[in-house]
Structure formats: C-alpha cells, structure tokens
Amino acid sequence: MILVFDVGNTNIVMGVYQATDLLDSWRIATDKDKTSDEYEMVIHQLFQISQINIKDVKDVIISSVVPNIMYSLEHAIRKLFNLEPLVVGPGVKTGMNIKYDNxxxxxxxxxxxxxxxxxxxxxxxxxxxxxxxxxxxxxxxxxxxxxxxxxxxxxxxxxxxxxxxxxxxxxxxxxxxxxxxxxxxxxxxxxxxxxxxxxxxxxxxxxxxxxxxxxxxxxxxxxxxxxxxxxxxxxxxxxxxxTLDGLRIIYDRNREDRLKYLAEIGQK
CATH class of the missing domain: 3.30.420.40 (ATPase, nucleotide binding domain)
Structure with a gap:
C-alpha cells in the first residue's frame, strides 16, 4: 500500500492505495501550528478508525503548496512509517512537458x-x-x-x-x-x-x-x-x-528509482 498526501492551504487530503484501488481517504484541516506529534496522532487515529494496518504502508508521496507545514508533517511520517517521504517537485518524474516560463x-x-x-x-x-x-x-x-x-x-x-x-x-x-x-x-x-x-x-x-x-x-x-x-x-x-489519483500515478512513474533510493538509505 502507498499513502498519498495532498497538502493544501485549507485542507490536507490523504488516501491509501492498494495498487490502483483507493481503500480510503480522509480530509483534515491544514494547521501550520500543529506539531509533528499531533500530526502523527491524527494519522494514526484515522488508520485505526478505518481498520487499516499502518504497517502495511510501504511508501508515502506528498504534494504540498504549504512549505511551512512540511517540517512537522515529514517528521511525523518518518516516525510513523520509518520512511523518507517522496515529495513532488524538481527531480520527480511526472511524464508531462511543462511549458511554463519557469x-x-x-x-x-x-x-x-x-x-x-x-x-x-x-x-x-x-x-x-x-x-x-x-x-x-x-x-x-x-x-x-x-x-x-x-x-x-x-x-x-x-x-x-x-x-x-x-x-x-x-x-x-x-x-x-x-x-x-x-x-x-x-x-x-x-x-x-x-x-x-x-x-x-x-x-x-x-x-x-x-x-x-x-x-x-x-x-x-x-x-x-x-x-x-x-x-x-x-x-x-x-x-x-x-489529485489523489495523480499522486498515485506519479508514484508509479517513480517507483523503480524510488525503490533503489530506499534500498540505498536502508529503508526498503
């Protein structure tokens, strides 16, 4: 399973995928003042409510437009899943030619x-x-x-x-x-x-x-x-x-490189 995060200015939307099937999704308020422990607690509770085993999550991908929240969220993910999350940005393969000035x-x-x-x-x-x-x-x-x-x-x-x-x-x-x-x-x-x-x-x-x-x-x-x-x-x-489907698709396009990276840092 992979866990995807869409971090917006108002809400964070999360989804858990088994292959291409969305098992469940959740929406919580984006809070720049929340600590990593608070995010860890919320995520853990959501998994418990949905009766999904948190240990079955093999990787995490994040799309974010809120830089101020990333330290706490990424730290919570590291503690919960023992993973360095994949963050959509430069260096991540999207398969799309972006014809923007920058x-x-x-x-x-x-x-x-x-x-x-x-x-x-x-x-x-x-x-x-x-x-x-x-x-x-x-x-x-x-x-x-x-x-x-x-x-x-x-x-x-x-x-x-x-x-x-x-x-x-x-x-x-x-x-x-x-x-x-x-x-x-x-x-x-x-x-x-x-x-x-x-x-x-x-x-x-x-x-x-x-x-x-x-x-x-x-x-x-x-x-x-x-x-x-x-x-x-x-x-x-x-x-x-x-957006959740897009994160899953982008993860699949980076899966091979991602597995090599996780193996290199001892998280596979």
Missing part, C-alpha cells in the same frame, strides 16, 4: 491534477480546481502543460465580503434558487454562487478559444466543484479524487 513556479497540486486528468481523460483538457484559490489549467492534445489562470477561491471571496462590509453577515455557500432575492442572506448567496459560475464560464470560454482545439473536455475537482458544476454546462466531468 516550471518551478507551477504549484505541485496543479501538475498532479494535470497528470491525473490527462492519464484518465486524454487531451485537450481544461482542469478547474476549486480550492483555497480556484485554478484553471490547460493541457494540450499531446499532454503538454500549457499554463492557466488563478483566481480567488469562492470561500476567500465570501470571507472578504463578510470581513469588509460591516452590515453583511457570513452566509452558508448554498444555491438560493433564484437571482432576484428578497433578503440579505439569499442575496449574498446568489451573488457569490451565480457570480462565480459566471467567472468560471467566462474563463473556460476564453481558454477554449486560445486552445483552438476540438472536443476540449473540462474536468472539475475540489471541494465546491459539484456545487458550481451543477449550474453550468461548461464543466463536463467532476472528479473529486483527481
């Missing part, structure tokens, strides 16, 4: 999503990841990562409105069912949800024009992907497991 600037999560989406759905593709930020990534028919767009996430936009407007309340992110609303709460919900649908549709439309291809598939992932996808025909596929 490939090192592309978030690991965006590359992991791109690898998974192209492996599962082929190209050309547009990937929309509804996370703390909402990212839009374009993949060519040949599987090249072409670049994309980053916008504030839905929750960030909602929180900013609540924090900066004294009389406006914090609201639940649900569809109000109409745009012409008769109270403040549903008016805010309408503006955030339907306004964001408009943002998503416009960016996808512009990216499709620039890709100039036929049969461009749009894949959405992330916590609020289902909510937005239900309001637009521009999103064709919702894949909540995209």
């Amino acid at each position: 490939p090192k600037q592309v978030g690991a999560d965006r590359i992991v999503n791109a690898v998974a989406a192209y492996d599962k759905y082929k190209g050309p593709l547009i990937i929309v990841d509804f996370g703390t930020a909402t990212t839009f990534c374009a993949i060519s028919e040949k599987g090249d990562y072409l670049g994309g767009t980053i916008s504030p996430g839905i929750k960030i936009s909602s929180d900013a409105l609540f924090q900066r407007a004294a009389k406006l309340p914090r609201v639940e992110l649900v569809k109000p069912g109409q745009v012409i609303c008769k109270n403040t709460v549903t008016s805010i919900q309408s503006g955030i949800i339907y306004g964001y649908v408009g943002l998503v549709e416009y960016i996808i439309k512009k990216m499709m024009q620039e890709l100039k291809g036929n049969s461009i598939k749009v894949v959405a992932t992330g916590g609020l992907s289902t909510l937005i996808a239900s309001e637009t025909d521009y999103i064709h596929i919702v894949d909540k497991l995209l």
Whole structure:
C-alpha cells in the first residue's frame, strides 16, 4: 500500500492505495501550528478508525503548496512509517512537458491534477480546481502543460465580503434558487454562487478559444466543484479524487528509482 498526501492551504487530503484501488481517504484541516506529534496522532487515529494496518504502508508521496507545514508533517511520517517521504517537485518524474516560463513556479497540486486528468481523460483538457484559490489549467492534445489562470477561491471571496462590509453577515455557500432575492442572506448567496459560475464560464470560454482545439473536455475537482458544476454546462466531468489519483500515478512513474533510493538509505 502507498499513502498519498495532498497538502493544501485549507485542507490536507490523504488516501491509501492498494495498487490502483483507493481503500480510503480522509480530509483534515491544514494547521501550520500543529506539531509533528499531533500530526502523527491524527494519522494514526484515522488508520485505526478505518481498520487499516499502518504497517502495511510501504511508501508515502506528498504534494504540498504549504512549505511551512512540511517540517512537522515529514517528521511525523518518518516516525510513523520509518520512511523518507517522496515529495513532488524538481527531480520527480511526472511524464508531462511543462511549458511554463519557469516550471518551478507551477504549484505541485496543479501538475498532479494535470497528470491525473490527462492519464484518465486524454487531451485537450481544461482542469478547474476549486480550492483555497480556484485554478484553471490547460493541457494540450499531446499532454503538454500549457499554463492557466488563478483566481480567488469562492470561500476567500465570501470571507472578504463578510470581513469588509460591516452590515453583511457570513452566509452558508448554498444555491438560493433564484437571482432576484428578497433578503440579505439569499442575496449574498446568489451573488457569490451565480457570480462565480459566471467567472468560471467566462474563463473556460476564453481558454477554449486560445486552445483552438476540438472536443476540449473540462474536468472539475475540489471541494465546491459539484456545487458550481451543477449550474453550468461548461464543466463536463467532476472528479473529486483527481489529485489523489495523480499522486498515485506519479508514484508509479517513480517507483523503480524510488525503490533503489530506499534500498540505498536502508529503508526498503
């Protein structure tokens, strides 16, 4: 079994794979103040709840966009699994040509999503990841990562409105069912949800024009992907497991080198 970690600014998503089968997955809050002992305890408890033997984990791979958390998390993994985790970054084989001005600037999560989406759905593709930020990534028919767009996430936009407007309340992110609303709460919900649908549709439309291809598939992932996808025909596929699958695929592409490395440092 391998354990995969997708470390985002808001949540850490973990999954355990047996070959290509996802046995279980968990989502916990990203906390920069947690110690390695606290992360070790949480991970151990999740394995116990799911009745998965922690000793069956043979390797660990991490994708992270939160550098400040890595020391504690990696230390917890070393203590729990007696393994030096594989961290997605320079030197890790992805099988994807990254056509960015500086490939090192592309978030690991965006590359992991791109690898998974192209492996599962082929190209050309547009990937929309509804996370703390909402990212839009374009993949060519040949599987090249072409670049994309980053916008504030839905929750960030909602929180900013609540924090900066004294009389406006914090609201639940649900569809109000109409745009012409008769109270403040549903008016805010309408503006955030339907306004964001408009943002998503416009960016996808512009990216499709620039890709100039036929049969461009749009894949959405992330916590609020289902909510937005239900309001637009521009999103064709919702894949909540995209990032976890991408980590598994990248691990498989590095398996041979990884086993040699673990043998060299005495962790095989």
